Amino acid sequence: MRQALHEINVPTRGKGLYAFTAEAVAWVRGSGIRAGLLTLYIRHTSASLLIQENYDPTVQTDLERFFARLVPDGDALYDHTLEGPDDMPAHVRAALTQTHLAIPVADGAPLLGTWQGLYVFEHRRATQTRSVVLHLLGE
16 A cells, blocks of 8 residues: 655636636546545645535536525634634635645546546635645555
């Protein structure tokens, strides 16, 4: 059994989904590990990870609209506004989604579906650089 560790930095320009599928797939292919499990983990509390459709970009904008309705910025419910009106809503959004993913690997590639892509789901309005850690265990 072998393992490999890598970090991908994903720049964001405000709320929305940011693809990093190509970078993750290239790293897995270059690792030399043919079969195993890829774990991805985002090192932030105001962004999350998604596996989502990568064909029609309206899926991504619709998801952002849904979360904007579900968890609006500036809600008087929240006391935690240290970094602005999107601060606590970003934490709630991250709590409702995922901070880690696990994907099987076969033939040296993650077993994503035809229309599936890997995304950082940015929950803050400001520009950020998000760190995603990839851990691959296999042979």
